[in-house]
Amino acid sequence: MAQPIGTTKGPGEAAHEFTFITPDRDEAVKAGEFVYYEAAVDGQVRPVLGRVGGRRPVRLYPDAFLADPAVPPEAVAGMVGYVEEQPELFEVAVTTLGYYDASLHDFVNPRLPPRPGCPIYIAGDEMLAQVLNRLRQGEVGSAHVGTLLSRPAGAVPVVVDARAITSTHLAIIASTGAGKSYLAGVLVEELMAPHNRAAVLVIDPHAEYDTLVEMQAAPELRAGDGYRPEVHIIRPGDVKVRVSSLTLADLRYLLPNLTEKMHYRLGQAYRAVQHRFGQKWTRGQFKVALRAGSGRPVTDPRADEELDDMAVDSEQDEDSTVGALLWRVNQLFEQSHIFHDYESLPLADLFRPGRCTVLQLNEVDAREQQVVVATLLRRLLQARMDTEKGKAAVGDESYLPYPAFVLIEEAHNFAPASADVITSQILKTILSEGRKFGVAVGLISQRPGRLDADVLSQCMTQFILRIVNPMDQARVAESVESVGRDLLAELPALSKGQAIIAGAAVNTPLLCRVRRRITPHGAEDPDAPSRWQEWFATGQDSGRERDLSFLLQPERRNRGKLFKTE
Amino acid sequence: MQIGKIARSSSHIDYLCQVYQPGEVEQVPDPREYAFGRFVRLAAAESPGVIGIVYDTVLMNPDFGTLGPRLSPASDLAVFSPDYLNEKVTLVGIVAIGTWATDGAIEHGVPPLAVRVDTPVESLSATEVLAFHADGRGGVRLGYAPLLLAHGSPLARQLLLRTIEQLEALCPAARPQLRVLRTGLAWRAGVEPLA
Numbered sequence: 001m002a003q004p005i006g007t008t009k010g011p012g013e014a015a016h017e018f019t020f021i022t023p024d025r026d027e028a029v030k031a032g033e034f035v036y037y038e039a040a041v042d043g044q045v046r047p048v049l050g051r052v053g054g055r056r057p058v059r060l061y062p063d064a065f066l067a068d069p070a071v072p073p074e075a076v077a078g079m080v081g082y083v084e085e086q087p088e089l090f091e092v093a094v095t096t097l098g099y100y101d102a103s104l105h106d107f108v109n110p111r112l113p114p115r116p117g118c119p120i121y122i123a124g125d126e127m128l129a130q131v132l133n134r135l136r137q138g139e140v141g142s143a144h145v146g147t148l149l150s151r152p153a154g155a156v157p158v159v160v161d162a163r164a165i166t167s168t169h170l171a172i173i174a175s176t177g178a179g180k181s182y183l184a185g186v187l188v189e190e191l192m193a194p195h196n197r198a199a200v201l202v203i204d205p206h207a208e209y210d211t212l213v214e215m216q217a218a219p220e221l222r223a224g225d226g227y228r229p230e231v232h233i234i235r236p237g238d239v240k241v242r243v244s245s246l247t248l249a250d251l252r253y254l255l256p257n258l259t260e261k262m263h264y265r266l267g268q269a270y271r272a273v274q275h276r277f278g279q280k281w282t283r284g285q286f287k288v289a290l291r292a293g294s295g296r297p298v299t300d301p302r303a304d305e306e307l308d309d310m311a312v313d314s315e316q317d318e319d320s321t322v323g324a325l326l327w328r329v330n331q332l333f334e335q336s337h338i339f340h341d342y343e344s345l346p347l348a349d350l351f352r353p354g355r356c357t358v359l360q361l362n363e364v365d366a367r368e369q370q371v372v373v374a375t376l377l378r379r380l381l382q383a384r385m386d387t388e389k390g391k392a393a394v395g396d397e398s399y400l401p402y403p404a405f406v407l408i409e410e411a412h413n414f415a416p417a418s419a420d421v422i423t424s425q426i427l428k429t430i431l432s433e434g435r436k437f438g439v440a441v442g443l444i445s446q447r448p449g450r451l452d453a454d455v456l457s458q459c460m461t462q463f464i465l466r467i468v469n470p471m472d473q474a475r476v477a478e479s480v481e482s483v484g485r486d487l488l489a490e491l492p493a494l495s496k497g498q499a500i501i502a503g504a505a506v507n508t509p510l511l512c513r514v515r516r517r518i519t520p521h522g523a524e525d526p527d528a529p530s531r532w533q534e535w536f537a538t539g540q541d542s543g544r545e546r547d548l549s550f551l552l553q554p555e556r557r558n559r560g561k562l563f564k565t566e
Numbered sequence: 567m568q569i570g571k572i573a574r575s576s577s578h579i580d581y582l583c584q585v586y587q588p589g590e591v592e593q594v595p596d597p598r599e600y601a602f603g604r605f606v607r608l609a610a611a612e613s614p615g616v617i618g619i620v621y622d623t624v625l626m627n628p629d630f631g632t633l634g635p636r637l638s639p640a641s642d643l644a645v646f647s648p649d650y651l652n653e654k655v656t657l658v659g660i661v662a663i664g665t666w667a668t669d670g671a672i673e674h675g676v677p678p679l680a681v682r683v684d685t686p687v688e689s690l691s692a693t694e695v696l697a698f699h700a701d702g703r704g705g706v707r708l709g710y711a712p713l714l715l716a717h718g719s720p721l722a723r724q725l726l727l728r729t730i731e732q733l734e735a736l737c738p739a740a741r742p743q744l745r746v747l748r749t750g751l752a753w754r755a756g757v758e759p760l761a
Contacts, residue, residue, distance in 0.1 A: 064750025071742045079701075079743050081674060081709030 004119035005029060008037065009091060011113050016096045018050070018113045020120045021058070025086050029055060031490060032511040033150040034097075034123040034132075037114040041099055048110055049123060049131065050094035051508070053486030059089045094120075095484055097508050100131040107131075107508060125155045132507055133159040143190035145183070145463075149498055149511035158512040162196055164504035165461050166405045167435050170442035173456075173476060174465030179497045180444055181208055183463055184407060185517050187442070188212060191405065192231075192356050194223030199351040203373055203408040207236075207362040211522035215356065218518045230355040234345065236363035237337065242344035244273075244281045245375045253422040254371055255328050261321045262328075265290065282341035283333050290326055338368055345376065347383050347397070351404040366413065373414055374423045377441075380404060381430055384437035403438025411443035412450040417475075424452060431458035448475045456480070461503035466494040483509050569595040572608060572685045573657065579676055579717070581608065581618065583687045585656040595689075600658045602721075603728035605690040605698065607666065608681045614667040616677045617690070617698055619714070621725050622659030629654065660687065661717055663710035664698070672698055674709025696736045706733050706740040708747070723755035 006022030006029070022029055029035070029052055036047040065073040077087065098107035114120075128148060135142035141163040148156035165187070172187075174180040184202075191198035192215055202209050213231040215221050222228045248270045252258065258266065269289035273281040276289075333339050350357045359376075361369045383400040386392035392399040408414055414423040430439050443459055445451045449471040456479040464483065467473050468491075477488050482502040487509050490500065494511075502509035535541055568591060573584040583606070588594050600606070600620055609615035638646065662681070664674040690698065699706040714726050730748045734741050 062750065064753070065746060067749055068742060068746045071746050075705075075743050076746050079705070079707050079740070079747065080711040081707065 002121045002124065005035070005122050006092065006120040008114045008116055008118040008120060010116050012093050012095075014095075016109060017053070017093055018096065019091050019093050022090055022092055022120070023086060023088065024055075024090055024092075028122050029090065029092055030150045031055070032487065034128055035094060035120050036123050036127075037118050037120050039099075039110055039112065039114065041110055046099040047121075047123070047127070048099050048114070049097045049107065051097060051484075051486070051510075053093040053095050053484075054489075055090045055092040057088055058091050059087055093486075095486060100507070105134055105507065125151060128156045132510055133157070134161045134505075134507060135159055138195055140195050142195065143187060143505075144515065145186055145190065145501070146499070146512045146515040149513045153513060158501065158506075158510065160461070160501060160505040162191060162198075162505070165442070166191070166198065166403060166440045167438070168460035168504050169431055169434070169440050169458060170407075170461045170463070170505075171411075171448075171456055171459035171480075172442065172444045172463045172465075173448045173451075173467065173472075174446060174499075175467050175469065175472070176446050177496065178465035178467075178494070179499075179514060180446065180463075180465055181409070182497065182517060182521050183465065183499060183514050184409070184442070184444055185209070185212065185519060185521060186514055187463075188356055188407065189215060189218075189221065189518050192229035192354070193221055194227050197227065197229075197354040198356075199353050199402055199404045200356045201350050201376075201404065201406045202356065202358045203361065203406065203414075204358050205361045205369060205410045205413070207360045208522040209358045209409075210360070211520045212356055212358060214519040220518050227354060230352075232349070232355060232357045234357060234359045236360050239338050239359065239361065239364060239372060240340045240343040240345055241338050241372055241375055242280075243283050243286065243333070243339050243341060244277075244279055245344055245379060246339075246371070247378075250371050250374065250422055254332055254367060255325075256367075258325070258328070259321070262325045265321055265325050280342075283329075283339070284341070287326060287329060290322060290329065336365070336368055338364060338372060344379075347379055347400055350376070351380070351400060351402070353402055370414060370421050370423045373408065374426050377406065377423070377426045377430060380406070381426070381434060381437065381439050384434075384439050388437050403440070405440050405442065407442040407444065409444045411445045411455075412447045415443070415452040415455040417450050417452050424455070427455055428452075428458075431455060448472045448479070451475070453479050459503075461505040462501070464491065464500040464502070465498065466496070467491045487511070567593075567595055567599050568686055568688045569600045569606065570658070570687050572681055572683055572687060574683065575680070578680055579618075579662040579713070581660045581662065581681060582624075583608075583620075583658045583660050585658060587655060599689040600656075603725055603732065605695045606660060606687050607690055607694075608660065608662070608685050608687050610682060610685045614665050614679070616662045616679075616681050617664045617666050618660035618662045618687075619725060619729065620658045621661050621717075621719050621721060624657040624659070626653070626655045626657055659719075661714065661719070663713060666698060672700075674707065675713060692736060695732065699733055699737070704739050705743065706737045708733070711747075723751055727751050727755060 005024065006020040009019045009021050012018050031052055031054060033052045034049055035052060036049045038045050039048045061073040061077065065076045096109055096113070098109035101108045137144045137157050137159050141161060142159045143162040143165065144157055144159050146158050147154055148158055172180045172184055188200055188202065190196065191200050210233050213233060215229045216231055248267055251266060251270065252263065255266070269286060269292070272289040272292060273286050277285055361372060364372065379398070380400070383392065383398040384404070386398045387400050414421065415427045427441065430441055434440055443451070443455065448456060449469065453475065456475070462480050462483065464476060464480065467476060473488070473491055476491070480502065483500060487500050490511065497514045499512050499514055500509060501512050568586065570583045570585040573582045575581045585600055586595055602620060602623065604620045606618050606620060607615045608618055662677050664672065665677045666672050699708065701707040711726055715722050719725065727748060730744050730751070734744045
């Protein structure tokens with residue numbers, strides 16, 4: 001029989017809170033810890049779990065006893081006759097979760113606070129492992145992300161429901177350096193483990209996920225049937241967007257500050273190529289369509305490049321609006337290496353069960369990154385819709401007969417709060433409708449304050465690491481309903497690698513210590529002082545001086561003698 | 567040294583001791599033996615001693631206020647009515663703070679047994695004071711401190727301060743703890759009332 005650690009004092013501030021008094025000699029009652037009392041529910045005694053919100057001492061030494069740091073207050077108290085070894089007494093506030101109903105996979109609040117004097121127990125590791133996790137470690141759909149923070153490492157595994165993550169979306173939010181990329185790596189490893197074998201795409205604007213490639217060699221991720229995760233890194237130079245997959249809105253976004261007349265011409269040309277060539281047209285055909293509105297229409301797309309020069313040279317002959325628009329379009333298509341007439345990233349290559357594709361966008365312009373992501377997400381959702389509705393068949397480009405999960409780093413750049421960028425709408429569409437078609441996204445952001453509130457609130461599972469910025473804390477509090485006040489108060493106090501997990505993938509919000517990654521972390525900060533030391537240690541400084549020595553100018557004798565009198 | 571005897575009490579722990587005068591004992595006690603803050607033992611023969619502290623002094627003079635002429639001069643009164651002169655006495659207030667049993671057991675706090683009238687009162691030597699406060703680990707204890715402060719005497723804090731100062735002198739090993747207690751008390755007794 002477990003020993004009680006405290007005694008119920010009475011109700012707390014809210015209806016679902018109560019307080020208990022404990023000497024806490026073993027220092028077991030930590031913030032976020034789980035305790036329980038026993039209550040009769042439908043004639044059966046059940047443990048009613050609660051989470052410790054905060055504790056305050058009810059016995060404090062007088063300030064005068066603390067005057068000398070070298071003299072412990074216990075010594076002074078002992079001198080005047082108080083000789084208890086541990087005189088502290090704490091009042092602990094508890095948020096009632098309820099008793100766990102295995103059939104509902106949820107906690108049921110008995111709506112009856114414990115009687116004053118009712119003993120309070122610490123929930124055992126085994127009990128917590130059963131009631132906090134919906135799935136056992138290694139079951140299909142499980143993702144073992146770490147262990148319960150209030151218990152010793154490894155005592156209570158935290159296993160989140162990957163089915164919820166990959167259907168009702170995910171948000172990982174934290175300050176810089178709190179470990180969000182590391183946690184994302186852990187999640188990807190779990191999704192690619194033999195018991196999940198997911199189809200995952202990672203949008204990686206900083207090229208920090210390429211270490212995931214080591215999943216292929218990790219023995220922990222191999223299965224007896226020969227399965228091993230496949231990791232496909234797409235370097236920035238290999239990112240291709242077929243121009244015909246761009247919408248008119250994409251083009252307008254890529255060509256900012258157009259005049260109304262230019263917008264009109266652009267729309268006219270876009271509709272013309274769509275009408276004439278359907279879903280597959282080329283840059284040349286588009287420019288031909290643009291010129292169709294000018295005084296010198298061209299019909300041969302192959303002659304377009306030569307005509308470009310002519311058009312620039314003889315602007316007086318051409319409609320100035322079309323000329324300027326053509327120049328902008330040319331600039332866009334020529335300066336960027338991602339737009340292509342025929343090639344695009346095939347969906348079937350990007351998304352395949354058991355394959356993790358990392359799309360590195362670190363050398364791609366910010367607006368182009370947004371267009372790449374928007375077109376990809378649009379194609380993915382369309383493909384899933386077409387496949388589910390039977391409009392796409394095997395062999396079609398838009399045939400994707402399995403769900404897919406897209407993890408987006410720096411999500412605030414793709415759905416900012418202050419502006420409506422090209423990715424915002426498709427992200428909102430996926431967040432609201434993607435579940436039906438098996439398209440889910442995971443948004444990772446270090447600035448939740450800059451992330452669109454609607455987007456954040458529709459991610460039904462949240463991994464929240466340390467957040468110090470008050471604006472970001474406020475955004476999290478307003479957008480993440482499932483996390484209670486007591487846990488949100490912990491946000492600035494979390495250490496690296498500690499996370500609050502809340503939402504659809506867990507039975508109740510909990511504090512988690514993220515497990516070690518199988519693959520190395522790819523987002524380590526460079527150690528600049530060590531590199532500077534290396535510069536001198538390897539003799540590169542003298543080498544550089546030698547290399548530059550020939551550039552030294554000979555001393556100019558006689559310089560300045562003109563005005564010297566001596 | 568014997569300083570007097572218990573004359574009366576106003577509570578279970580609050581006693582009044584009448585200091586011996588010339589003629590009552592061979593050696594009249596020096597005023598330092600019943601000074602403010604002096605530790606005393608209230609002990610009858612074969613009974614556990616109650617330990618107390620002198621917290622107040624009152625001078626009784628029945629002659630005070632009778633300013634009229636006298637039939638007999640003082641020198642005659644010493645011969646014909648010596649009792650009259652003996653009515654001028656020094657009374658000291660003593661608060662009981664613990665017990666010291668005959669077997670040497672020391673308790674701090676309210677003594678369970680009251681002291682009888684005429685119980686002799688003697689002052690404690692420095693060695694006895696130290697023994698009464700010894701905590702058995704080289705330090706001192708002041709288990710009666712809350713009792714002194716709760717006693718209600720306006721001089722309670724000053725009395726405790728005086729006691730702590732005595733102990734600081736007697737037990738150098740306990741000075742750090744005693745200093746913490748003293749500085750806190752000194753602030754409350756000396757600075758706060760002037761704020």
